Amino acid sequence: MRPDELEHLQLSRLRETIERVQHVPFYRDLLAQEGVRAEDIRTLEDLQRLPFTRKQDLRDGYPFGFFAVPLSRVVRIHTTSGTTGKPTVVGYTRGDLDRWSDLIARNLTMVGLTENDVFQNAVNMGMFTGGLGFHYGAEKVGMTVLPAGTGNTRRQIEMIDDFGVTAIHCTPSYAMHLAEVAEEMGSDLPSLKVGVFGAEPWSDATRNDLQDRLGVTAYDSYGLSELFGPGVAFECPEQDGLHIWHDSYLVEIIDPATGEQLGPGERGELVVTPLVKEAMPLIRYRTGDITMLLEDDCPCGRTRRIARFSGRVDDMLIIRGINVFPSQIEHILMALPEVGDQFMVYVDRNEHHLDEMTIHVEVKRQYFSGELADLARIQQKIVRTLRDTLELRTAVQLVEPGSLPRFEGKARRVVDRRTNV
Amino acid sequence: MTPDEFIIRQISVFSENRPGRLAAIAHALEEERVNIFAFSIAEASGFGVVRALVDKPEKAHARLTEDGFNVAFTDVIAVRMRDEPGGLYEVASMLGDTGINIEYSYAYSGPAGAVLILRVDRPAEAIERILSAGKELLSAAAFR
Amino acid sequence: MSHWNPRFEEMPAPELDRLQYRLLKTLAYRLYAFSPFYHARMRESGVHPDDIRSLEDVQKLPFMFKGDLRDNYPDRLFTVPHEELVRYHVSSGTTGKPTVVGYTEKDIELWTESLARALTSIGLTRGDVIQVSYGYGLFTGGLGLHYGAERIGATVLPTSVGNTERQIELMQDLGATAICCTPSYLLHIGEVAERMGIHLGRDTSLRAGILGAEPWTEEMRRHVQDWLGIRAYDIYGTSELSGPMFTECADQRGVHIWRDLALVEVIDPETGESLAPGERGELVLTMLQKEALPICRYRIGDVSSVKDGECSCGRAHPRIERITGRVDDMLIIRGINVFPSQIEHVLLGLSEVGEHFQIEVDRKGALDDMLVRVEVRKEAFSDKIADLMAIQRRVADRLKSVLNVAVRVELVEPGSLPRFEGKAKRVIDKRVL
Numbered sequence: 001m002r003p004d005e006l007e008h009l010q011l012s013r014l015r016e017t018i019e020r021v022q023h024v025p026f027y028r029d030l031l032a033q034e035g036v037r038a039e040d041i042r043t044l045e046d047l048q049r050l051p052f053t054r055k056q057d058l059r060d061g062y063p064f065g066f067f068a069v070p071l072s073r074v075v076r077i078h079t080t081s082g083t084t085g086k087p088t089v090v091g092y093t094r095g096d097l098d099r100w101s102d103l104i105a106r107n108l109t110m111v112g113l114t115e116n117d118v119f120q121n122a123v124n125m126g127m128f129t130g131g132l133g134f135h136y137g138a139e140k141v142g143m144t145v146l147p148a149g150t151g152n153t154r155r156q157i158e159m160i161d162d163f164g165v166t167a168i169h170c171t172p173s174y175a176m177h178l179a180e181v182a183e184e185m186g187s188d189l190p191s192l193k194v195g196v197f198g199a200e201p202w203s204d205a206t207r208n209d210l211q212d213r214l215g216v217t218a219y220d221s222y223g224l225s226e227l228f229g230p231g232v233a234f235e236c237p238e239q240d241g242l243h244i245w246h247d248s249y250l251v252e253i254i255d256p257a258t259g260e261q262l263g264p265g266e267r268g269e270l271v272v273t274p275l276v277k278e279a280m281p282l283i284r285y286r287t288g289d290i291t292m293l294l295e296d297d298c299p300c301g302r303t304r305r306i307a308r309f310s311g312r313v314d315d316m317l318i319i320r321g322i323n324v325f326p327s328q329i330e331h332i333l334m335a336l337p338e339v340g341d342q343f344m345v346y347v348d349r350n351e352h353h354l355d356e357m358t359i360h361v362e363v364k365r366q367y368f369s370g371e372l373a374d375l376a377r378i379q380q381k382i383v384r385t386l387r388d389t390l391e392l393r394t395a396v397q398l399v400e401p402g403s404l405p406r407f408e409g410k411a412r413r414v415v416d417r418r419t420n421v
Numbered sequence: 422m423t424p425d426e427f428i429i430r431q432i433s434v435f436s437e438n439r440p441g442r443l444a445a446i447a448h449a450l451e452e453e454r455v456n457i458f459a460f461s462i463a464e465a466s467g468f469g470v471v472r473a474l475v476d477k478p479e480k481a482h483a484r485l486t487e488d489g490f491n492v493a494f495t496d497v498i499a500v501r502m503r504d505e506p507g508g509l510y511e512v513a514s515m516l517g518d519t520g521i522n523i524e525y526s527y528a529y530s531g532p533a534g535a536v537l538i539l540r541v542d543r544p545a546e547a548i549e550r551i552l553s554a555g556k557e558l559l560s561a562a563a564f565r
Numbered sequence: 566m567s568h569w570n571p572r573f574e575e576m577p578a579p580e581l582d583r584l585q586y587r588l589l590k591t592l593a594y595r596l597y598a599f600s601p602f603y604h605a606r607m608r609e610s611g612v613h614p615d616d617i618r619s620l621e622d623v624q625k626l627p628f629m630f631k632g633d634l635r636d637n638y639p640d641r642l643f644t645v646p647h648e649e650l651v652r653y654h655v656s657s658g659t660t661g662k663p664t665v666v667g668y669t670e671k672d673i674e675l676w677t678e679s680l681a682r683a684l685t686s687i688g689l690t691r692g693d694v695i696q697v698s699y700g701y702g703l704f705t706g707g708l709g710l711h712y713g714a715e716r717i718g719a720t721v722l723p724t725s726v727g728n729t730e731r732q733i734e735l736m737q738d739l740g741a742t743a744i745c746c747t748p749s750y751l752l753h754i755g756e757v758a759e760r761m762g763i764h765l766g767r768d769t770s771l772r773a774g775i776l777g778a779e780p781w782t783e784e785m786r787r788h789v790q791d792w793l794g795i796r797a798y799d800i801y802g803t804s805e806l807s808g809p810m811f812t813e814c815a816d817q818r819g820v821h822i823w824r825d826l827a828l829v830e831v832i833d834p835e836t837g838e839s840l841a842p843g844e845r846g847e848l849v850l851t852m853l854q855k856e857a858l859p860i861c862r863y864r865i866g867d868v869s870s871v872k873d874g875e876c877s878c879g880r881a882h883p884r885i886e887r888i889t890g891r892v893d894d895m896l897i898i899r900g901i902n903v904f905p906s907q908i909e910h911v912l913l914g915l916s917e918v919g920e921h922f923q924i925e926v927d928r929k930g931a932l933d934d935m936l937v938r939v940e941v942r943k944e945a946f947s948d949k950i951a952d953l954m955a956i957q958r959r960v961a962d963r964l965k966s967v968l969n970v971a972v973r974v975e976l977v978e979p980g981s982l983p984r985f986e987g988k989a990k991r992v993i994d995k996r997v998l
Contacts, residue, residue, distance in 0.1 A: 063738045072692045074720045077739060089739065094718070116648050125701030125708070126725030132701075135708075144650040144667075149702030162639045163653060163665075363435060363491060370433030370493030371524075372463045372470045379465070388730050397467045399437050402489040 001247070006303070007044060009247055013275035015041055018050075020281040023068040026061060027283065047250065047273065048261060052284045055088065058226065063089045066280050074279050078129050080225040081323055081390065090129075090225050091279040097136065099276045100228040103245055104137025107234035110243070110302075111194055111219050113167055115142030118191075120163075122148045122156055122170040122178075123199070123321070129229025130199050130321070134169045137231065143167070150174065153181045160189050167194040169221075171321040172202035172210065176353035179213035189215060196221050198230055199321035201309050207239075220308055226285055227274050233306060241294045241305035248276045251306070252284070253293055256313040264293040269313050270306065288313050315414060317347060319355045322392045326413055329359060332389050338367040338378045342404040349418045358395040359386065362404055424548045427558045428496045430478045431538070434471040435491035438464055446471055449488050455481045458564060459538060461527035472527070474499070474538060476564055497540050499559040500551055502528075504535040512537055515554055521547050569685035569717065570678065573825050578881040581824045586620045588853040589828060593617050593626065596859055599644040602637060603629075603861060623828060623851065624839055629863045631664070634805065638662040645669055645857050655703045656804040666705075666804050667857040673712070675854055676807040679826055680713025683812035686821065686878070687773060687798050689743055691718030694770070696736055698746035698754075699778065701725045705808025706778055710745040719743075726750070729757045736769050743773040745800070748781040748789070752920060753984045755793050766794020775800050777809055780867075780888045780906045784913030786817075788920060799887050805860055806852055819872045819884030827852055829883055830862070831870050834892045842873040847892050848885065866892045868904070896926060896992065898933045898970050905991055908937060911963050917945035917956045921982045927995040935972040937964060940979045 001009070018038040021027035030051055031037070040046065058066055063086075067074065075094050079087040092100065113119070119138040125131030125147060138145045146163060148156055150170075156178065159165065170178070175197055182189055195214055198221030210218045222242055223230035232249060233242035244251050250273040253262045262268040270287045290311045298305055317324045326345060333339055340362040348356050363378060375398060382396045407413075436442040443462070450457060450473075460473035475481050478494065485492045502508040509528075516523060522542045529536055536559060541547045551558055568574040576584070593614035596603040607613070610627040617625065634642060639662075643650070652668040668676075689695065695714040699706030707725055714721045722741055724732050733754060736744070744751065751774050758765055765771050774789065777800035789797040801820045802810035806827070811820045822829045827850055831840045834847040848867045852860040868891065872884040890904030897903070905924060913920055919940035927934045939960060941953065953976060961974040985991075 071694070071720060071740075072718075075691075075715050075718060077694075077720055077722050079735065086738075087735075091720075097715075118647075124725075126723045132711075132723060139651060142651065144647065144653060146653045146655075147702045147708060159655070164647075365486075365491055368433075368435050368491035368493050370431075370470065370472075370495040372465055375435065375468065375470065376465050388728055391728060391731075397437075398435075399468075400435065400442075400489060401491055403437070 006246055010250055010275060011041070011044055013247075014044070014047065014250060014273065015039075017273065017275055017277075017281045017283065020068050020278070021283060024061075024066055024281070026057065026065060044250070047252070047284070050273075050283050052259065052271065052286050053282050054286050055226070055288070058088045059086065062086045064091070066282070067091050068281050069093055069279050076132075078132075078225055078229070079127050080129070081325075081328065088226065092228075093278045096228070096276075096278050099248070100133065100231060101136035101140045103228070103231040103248060104133055105140040106245065107221070107231060108137055108141050108143075108167075108196070110234065110236050111196075111217070112237065113138075113141060113143060113194060117141075117143045117166045117194075118146065118163055119143040120146045120148050120156070120160060120165045120168045122150060122168055122174065124150050128321075129223070129225045130169075133223070133229035133231060134196070138167075138169075153178060154185065157182050157185055157187055157189070160192060161187055164191040166191055167196065168192060168214075168216070169196040169198075171199050172197040172206055172218075173200065173320065173349070173353050173355060175210050175214065175218075176206070179210065180352065183213070192216050195219065198222060200318040201311075204308075222289075222309065224287060226280075226282065227272055227287075228277065232272065236298060236300045236302060238298055238300050241298065241307055243298070243302050243305050246303050249274055251293075253291065253306075254286075256286075262292070264295040264304075267292040267307075267310065288316060317345075317357075317414065317416065319347065319357050319392055322390065324357070324390055324392065328390060329386070332385055333361060333382075336382060336385060338364060339382065340364055340401065340404075342406065343413060344404055345414045347414065347416045347418055355418065356395065357392070358397055360397045360399050360404060362401045363398050365401060424545055424552075426560045426562070427498055427548050428544060429474065429499055429538075429559070429561045429564060430494045431497045431540075432473050432475060432478050432481050432485070433493045433495045434473070434485055436462075436469050436471050438467050438469050443471065445488070446485065446490070449484050450475065450481055453477070453480050453484045455484075459527060459529040459536070461525075463525065472525075474564060495540065496544060497538050498544060498548060498551075499563075500537045500539065501557040501559060502535050502537050504530055508535060509537065512539075512551070512556065515550060515556075516541065516547055519546065519550050521550070567685060567690075569682040573823065574682060574686075574880055574882070576825075576881065581881055582620060585824050585828060585853065588825065589620065589623060589851070590614065590617050592851070592853055592859065592861060595644070596861060600642065600859060602633070602642055603627075603859070620828075623830065623862070626851075626862050628837070628849070629861055631805075631864070631866065634664045634858075635662050639665040640667060642859075643667050643857050644859055650857055653703075654705045654708075654804050654808065656705075664804065666807070668807070669856040671854070672807060672856050672858075675826060676709060676810065677712040677716050679807075679810045679823055680709060680812075681716040682823065683800070683810075683821070684713055684717050684719070684775070686814035686880075687743075687775070687812060688815045689714075689717060689719060689773065693719040693742045694722060694740050695719045696722040696724055696732070696741040696744045698724050698726060698732060698744055698750065699809075705802075705804045706745070709802070709808035709810075710775070714745075729754055730761065733758045733761060733763060736765075736771060737763065740770040742770050743775060744771060745775040747778045747985075748774075748776040748785055748797075749779065749921075749985050751776060751789060751793075751797075755789075756984075764794070771795050773798060775812060777801060780890060782887070782906055782910045782913065784910055785920065788913055801885070801888065803865060805858070805863060805865070806850060807855065813884075814876065814878045814880065816877050818876050818878075819886055821876065821880055821882045821884050822850075824882050826854060829871060829885060831885075832864075834864075840870070842871045845870040845886070845889070848888075868892055896924075896935075896994070898926065898935050898968075898972075903935070903968050903970065907967055908964065911967050912939060912960070915960060915963065917942055918960060918976075919979060919982075921984065922991060923982050924992045925995065926992065933996065935970070936975060937972050938975045938977050938982060940982055941976045943979050 015038045074091040076092040123130045195216035195218040207218045219235040223232040233244045252271040253268040256269040270289045291306045294305045344360040346358045456476045458474040524540045526539045606627045612625045650667045654666045656664045697710045701707030774797045786797045798813045800812040830849040831846045840846045867888045870886045923938040925936040
């Protein structure tokens with residue numbers, strides 16, 4: 001598509017989105033307050049007149065506050081962990097599912113996959129959008145989909161061999177583990193040629209390692225549930241930055257402190273206005289992810305790319321593909337009478353390349369009975385409560401009261417000991 | 422003597438499983454001139470509980486608490502047993518036959534004979550059973 | 566009651582007969598021509614597609630067994646080229662290689678169609694919020710119900726299994742009106758909800774449970790409906806048939822098998838003879854339109870019967886009795902056939918004990934010894950040993966009268982028996998045979 005045609009399309013879809021958000025009380029009030037109407041948006045520059053949407057806003061709308069259509073038109077709900085307590089709910093109309101799987105199908109086609117490929121989807125399905133998202137996308141391409149899920153790694157490797165799997169989707173850390181087990185089993189996975197890795201940040205060093213060991217070309221995939229799920233940005237065979245389908249997502253990079261737009265080559269927070277979301281339209285959604293627009297055009301001829309992600313503006317951690325906010329942990333611990341409010345989080349990567357999170361907490365004096373069994377019970381209770389809320393298994397270490405660092409001012413409760421992935 | 426006098430206050434101290442923690446506890450007790458008759462360490466993942474019978478439990482409790490430790494009193498009983506093969510069996514089987522569960526125990530053996538310290542689920546019954554069998558229980562006063 | 570696909574669902578019996586005969590004949594020719602495996606088997610049995618001249622002639626066709634699928638791992642029974650496959654599901658075998666099922670686009674389409682009809686026949690519509698608490702992934706339960714629920718336009722909540730408290734929270738907050746899961750997992754959800762102070766019937770919008778993937782009983786249905794205040798429907802299917810496929814209609818009178826999709830028979834597992842409606846035996850299914858992995862006279866191993874007469878809903882599609890056990894799960898205790906479902910049936914009729922149980926079979930000397938562990942309900946608990954012994958005796962007497970074999974009963978504390986989130990594994994067989 002020619003740049004002016006694209007801009008025209010973006011503008012008209014942006015106006016439609018503004019019309020659509022009028023069905024969401026949050027936006028109706030916000031836009032009225034700012035005095036912005038759809039007809040005021042004459043050029044894409046006018047986007048800057050619109051207010052931002054933050055994750056906290058979505059959380060405050062729990063459960064259906066951001067739905068712009070009646071529930072009877074919503075055919076799918078996913079939830080994603082929130083910063084504290086209740087999760088963030090996202091909804092999809094039938095058209096949304098169609099457009100979402102279409103975006104993923106475009107990405108998979110971009111890296112050369114066709115209906116003749118066999119696609120092993122080795123991530124969790126269910127509430128995690130990465131699972132069903134890629135399932136529908138790969139199905140749309142016409143590939144043979146093997147919904148393998150996670151776990152039972154030896155079985156996964158047998159399946160790759162037995163079914164002649166040509167493409168795999170999983171987290172980069174699980175891919176490392178898979179490579180290791182395959183080596184142990186003496187399989188060099190001859191059929192595999194494409195690896196699609198996402199849901200957590202990974203480095204070029206990891207890419208080289210994975211490409212060597214799995215014999216694949218490894219592609220970075222980016223997305224988040226609030227923007228449908230995976231499929232927001234994806235690498236092309238040049239493997240140099242991620243392409244965004246600009247007909248569906250309007251992208252800005254801003255200075256997270258001032259909210260000012262930044263130019264190409266300047267790193268800042270990615271802000272996305274999805275243009276084709278029906279059930280849950282959003283305006284200027286602040287992703288919290290740090291990247292930049294790349295200045296030069298991609299040799300593949302597709303539209304402007306963003307750089308691979310280099311961190312977060314907030315303290316969100318990504319552990320085995322799951323987003324964890326220290327505030328969630330704090331929230332959980334505060335609700336447990338047995339432990340104090342102080343805590344420390346240590347993140348490590350174990351010998352199987354899997355992330356491990358260890359949380360240190362102090363047991364309160366009045367809950368120390370003197371019995372070892374009672375302490376073990378408290379420890380188990382904390383592990384269970386954390387697992388249920390974070391959907392993540394963590395290790396919990398009980399430490400002596402007063403032994404954890406106390407912070408004046410900004411607390412540094414997270415020690416991330418993972419070497420760059 | 423009433424059965425209550427055979428209930429002995431053990432101090433239990435929560436301790437992380439890392440170098441220097443036992444030394445810190447021992448040093449604090451030394452400074453308070455608290456004598457340790459017997460102690461044991463039970464460990465779980467990453468932490469443990471140090472249990473000790475001392476001559477001045479209140480003083481030990483206060484000092485360790487002041488030092489930031491989690492300290493609790495736990496009721497135990499102490500049985501004198503024959504310091505020869507079969508001595509432990511005699512006491513353990515006596516309680517087992519009555520259906521009294523021993524949650525944990527530790528022992529010390531010195532010039533005055535062997536003493537078994539027991540944490541049981543039903544202390545009153547255990548005291549009665551041991552005394553009626555003619556065995557000797559140490560009173561709390563014996564540790565002062 | 567509304568129909569998802571009135572053309573097929575309202576088709577009168579004679580027309581269904583003709584349609585089914587045509588589909589069967591086509592299937593026989595297709596298998597003879599494209600399935601080397603089934604071609605060989607037909608030749609061994611001396612039958613040719615031309616011999617199929619009526620619906621009854623289905624009995625001339627040879628059986629397929631679960632072992633045939635495993636022996637031809639992974640894909641040697643497939644009759645389409647690989648480019649036409651769009652999905653694999655794999656069910657883990659207890660021994661050796663798993664069973665692999667491939668799907669063409671049409672296979673997925675008809676599976677989804679079957680469930681769309683089924684869910685509509687229960688009374689679910691696009692206005693419903695359906696929580697799918699079956700496992701997603703290689704297991705067919707999750708994705709199967711997901712596609713079916715999505716097809717009717719309902720809001721799908723793909724919670725998958727596990728994290729029960731979160732499931733209950735979402736059910737309540739997002740207004741789920743129906744849940745799909747195993748019956749034992751629903752009981753578990755009910756118990757956990759109660760501990761959280763939530764009554765599913767009163768405190769949530771839930772009104773229907775679509776329960777399957779393990780056998781359950783009428784008593785259990787009554788219990789679930791009375792206790793949780795929702796309607797409980799049976800769903801049936803295995804991965805070889807595509808996945809969960811068929812459910813009861815709103816009238817709850819047995820699981821409807823769509824005749825344009827499947828032909829159902831019940832046989833005597835010993836002789837292979839067809840049995841009449843009402844007679845209990847092994848279910849045998851022929852999938853009439855399945856492409857990638859054709860299924861013809863497949864001996865599924867489930868024990869059931871075809872119900873006599875037409876359903877009050879007016880659909881002329883036959884209904885099967887709920888599955889009362891597995892032909893191969895059947896325990897033989899001192900020469901007597903015992904199905905775990907019979908035990909469940911007895912326990913649900915006794916108010917003093919819970920519905921969870923565990924069976925331990927051992928050999929004492931030359932004799933089989935069966936021990937059934939049950940939980941005493943809190944209300945029935947007494948510190949008088951005599952009261953507990955009376956309960957124990959009552960349970961043992963009732964079991965003996967139903968099973969025709971004496972069993973020992975052990976009472977255990979409420980909540981102490983294992984709960985199962987997937988298929989219940991309640992039998993421990995320690996016999997060395």
